Amino acid sequence: LIIAPVVQPPPEFYTLASTHAAMSAGRFQGQGYRFVRRWYRWCWNATSQKYRSIDGTCNNVRNLGAAFTAVPRLLPPEYADGVDAPRQFGKDGLPLPSARNVSLHLHPCEAEYTFNSLMVMQWGQWVIHDLSAIPISTGPNGAIQCCGDKGEAPPFINQRNCFPIEIPTDDYDFNFRCMEFVRSMALTNEFGITEKPRTQINIVTSFIDASQIYGSLPTQERNLRDVVNNTNPLCILKTFGHSALPQSPIQNCVLRPNTSDYCQLAGDIRVNEQPGLGVMHTLFVREHNRIAQEFSRLLSNASEERIFQLTRKVVAAYQQIINYNEYLPEVLGRDAYVKKLASKRGRTAYNPDVDPSILNEFSTAAFRFGHSTIPEALSFFDRMTKLRYLLHRPTECLEHYDQVLAGLIGVVDKPYRQALKKVDRNFVHEVSKFLFEAKNPNRTGLDLISLNIQRGRDHGLAPYVKYRAYCGLSPVKDFNDTHVLGPHVRDLQKVYRSIDDIDLFTGLLYEPSVGLSAIGPTLKCLLGIQFYRIKYGDRFFFDTEDESIGFNDEQLEALRNTSLAKIICHNSALKEVPLNVFRLPSTNNPLYSCEQLRSESLDFTLFV
Ligand code: HEM
Numbered sequence: 037l038i039i040a041p042v043v044q045p046p047p048e049f050y051t052l053a054s055t056h057a058a059m060s061a062g063r064f065q066g067q068g069y070r071f072v073r074r075w076y077r078w079c080w081n082a083t084s085q086k087y088r089s090i091d092g093t094c095n096n097v098r099n100l101g102a103a104f105t106a107v108p109r110l111l112p113p114e115y116a117d118g119v120d121a122p123r124q125f126g127k128d129g130l131p132l133p134s135a136r137n138v139s140l141h142l143h144p145c146e147a148e149y150t151f152n153s154l155m156v157m158q159w160g161q162w163v164i165h166d167l168s169a170i171p172i173s174t175g176p177n178g179a180i181q182c183c184g185d186k187g188e189a190p191p192f193i194n195q196r197n198c199f200p201i202e203i204p205t206d207d208y209d210f211n212f213r214c215m216e217f218v219r220s221m222a223l224t225n226e227f228g229i230t231e232k233p234r235t236q237i238n239i240v241t242s243f244i245d246a247s248q249i250y251g252s253l254p255t256q257e258r259n260l261r262d263v264v265n266n267t268n269p270l271c272i273l274k275t276f277g278h279s280a281l282p283q284s285p286i287q288n289c290v291l292r293p294n295t296s297d298y299c300q301l302a303g304d305i306r307v308n309e310q311p312g313l314g315v316m317h318t319l320f321v322r323e324h325n326r327i328a329q330e331f332s333r334l335l336s337n338a339s340e341e342r343i344f345q346l347t348r349k350v351v352a353a354y355q356q357i358i359n360y361n362e363y364l365p366e367v368l369g370r371d372a373y374v375k376k377l378a379s380k381r382g383r384t385a386y387n388p389d390v391d392p393s394i395l396n397e398f399s400t401a402a403f404r405f406g407h408s409t410i411p412e413a414l415s416f417f418d419r420m421t422k423l424r425y426l427l428h429r430p431t432e433c434l435e436h437y438d439q440v441l442a443g444l445i446g447v448v449d450k451p452y453r454q455a456l457k458k459v460d461r462n463f464v465h466e467v468s469k470f471l472f473e474a475k476n477p478n479r480t481g482l483d484l485i486s487l488n489i490q491r492g493r494d495h496g497l498a499p500y501v502k503y504r505a506y507c508g509l510s511p512v513k514d515f516n517d518t519h520v521l522g523p524h525v526r527d528l529q530k531v532y533r534s535i536d537d538i539d540l541f542t543g544l545l546y547e548p549s550v551g552l553s554a555i556g557p558t559l560k561c562l563l564g565i566q567f568y569r570i571k572y573g574d575r576f577f578f579d580t581e582d583e584s585i586g587f588n589d590e591q592l593e594a595l596r597n598t599s600l601a602k603i604i605c606h607n608s609a610l611k612e613v614p615l616n617v618f619r620l621p622s623t624n625n626p627l628y629s630c631e632q633l634r635s636e637s638l639d640f641t642l643f644v
Pocket residue numbers: 157158159160161164168169170171309310398399400403404405406407410427467484487488491
């Protein structure tokens with residue numbers, strides 16, 4: 037696409053100039069990179085596209101939902117100065133409680149469990165990495181440091197890039213008073229001046245299009261494909277020793293220097309964060325290569341490119357089918373709305389007026405609900421290992437692929453079989469005290485809950501009560517309103533001075549679950565809106581009415597017959613799995629032999 041001169045087009049025409057810099061290291065840390073708002077031309081060639089573009093451009097004719105675009109909002113931001121400074125004052129004009137205070141006093145770790153498997157947690161993280169990655173600011177030398185060298189709060193904080201978290205003096209979990217927090221990168225104009233109001237950027241495609249497998253930039257996709265003579269990309273994705281993820285040229289992910297650990301390469305740079313996530317990446321790279329080989333056999337005269345795109349289309353369809361038909365019903369419940377949102381029959385009518393972009397509220401608060409389901413440990417057949425020892429240690433995934441996979445779906449002996457934690461205000465200490473502890477020189481960790489709350493304030497997200505109102509739900513009366521905010525509502529008063537100050541993330545997790553769902557009503561409303569938008573606003577949704585870019589009826593039926601259980605059987609050494617891998621095995625969800633499930637494989641001849 038050609039970048040047109042920036043004039044003053046209406047905001048929905050805006051899209052960003054893409055860059056590679058922000059992808060290069062760590063948590064999207066480039067070298068003083070700036071995102072400048074530019075205006076892409078209207079997408080004239082949309083109707084001639086047969087396959088999705090890698091960066092999501094031209095899916096929507098205004099390029100909404102493409103990678104490197106501005107993150108829109110449901111409600112206007114509430115920055116302290118109206119345009120840029122983080123939300124940091126309460127209704128009474130006094131400072132809000134520190135994010136760490138909220139975490140420490142309002143998010144304990146009293147776990148209750150469900151009958152779901154850990155796969156619900158894992159799929160959540162897997163799918164969000166398809167949808168959203170919001171980069172943080174960088175300085176001329178790369179990473180920015182906001183706290184002093186000894187973990188002390190600096191005397192002056194420049195809030196353009198920094199918003200460190202104050203650790204209260206009575207907080208004995210940390211022996212320092214300042215938790216690192218760099219603000220999310222802001223869109224700037226051509227002169228480097230931050231746009232007002234401050235706007236964040238999503239560097240991956242908003243669609244469920246398997247961008248965490250194939251990348252969100254053409255250069256990324258090229259690096260992930262096997263090549264002949266350094267030039268011709270094949271239909272196969274690169275692997276290490278046939279079935280593991282390839283090695284990344286950048287080896288900065290490892291927390292355990294001087295070991296055999298190596299950083300894995302995938303379409304999303306967060307792949308090395310924990311072994312369960314690495315296992316999902318490995319699973320789908322194996323599935324891609326399995327399907328590509330079948331297509332190559334059947335279509336011996338077809339080009340490598342055609343086979344690659346056909347395979348990518350099938351793998352992306354799998355992501356949508358599993359997400360809408362298997363995962364979402366477990367989280368949202370099985371009511372009429374969720375049944376309609378699922379795509380078990382019929383076709384989806386694309387609506388170009390639906391904006392498929394990932395919403396700020398969704399990625400910065402709502403979909404982080406999954407952090408409450410993170411377990412204390414992962415199981416490896418005959419042992420449990422605490423999460424703090426598994427973060428950023430990719431070899432755990434490489435060497436224990438089948439074990440970790442079996443643990444995620446509960447196909448391990450009883451003592452090691454784990455149920456999913458309930459979605460509620462509780463979090464394990466592994467993420468609220470010990471997050472990435474080994475990366476920190478004085479071996480003290482971060483607190484993911486504080487980061488989530490601070491991130492919401494960084495982005496100027498309006499407080500919880502406004503979203504409750506947006507969703508048309510009854511208002512919260514006061515700090516005794518157990519009906520709206522559950523049995524622990526009174527605790528909120530220990531930290532917040534007004535119900536109008538409650539941060540969105542915290543409010544969503546205090547609401548008791550509704551009906552058959554695992555979550556509260558405002559959270560359900562926000563997730564429902566987002567998953568509606570990325571279904572009806574995706575021109576390439578797998579069961580689109582437009583057969584020229586989708587599938588015919590026979591192909592659709594075959595695709596819908598697939599399940600995550602079958603994909604696991606095809607690509608692992610597991611012998612038995614339950615049909616619904618999002619629930620623990622039980623008499624209602626008995627084990628089936630993988631041999632049998634493999635025999636129900638996709639009929640590839642339908643696609644050629
Ligand atoms: C062991 C598992 C996980 C770890 C260690 C982890 C860690 C993190 C970290 C460190 C961040 C960045 C926080 C910030 O500075 O703002 C983050 C972002 C996020 N996480 Fe997780 N996470 C995990 C699992 C999950 C799960 C299960 C979900 C949802 C079901 C989830 C949803 C999100 C979302 C939506 C974001 C924001 C992404 C963006 O737009 O940039 N995470 N996570």
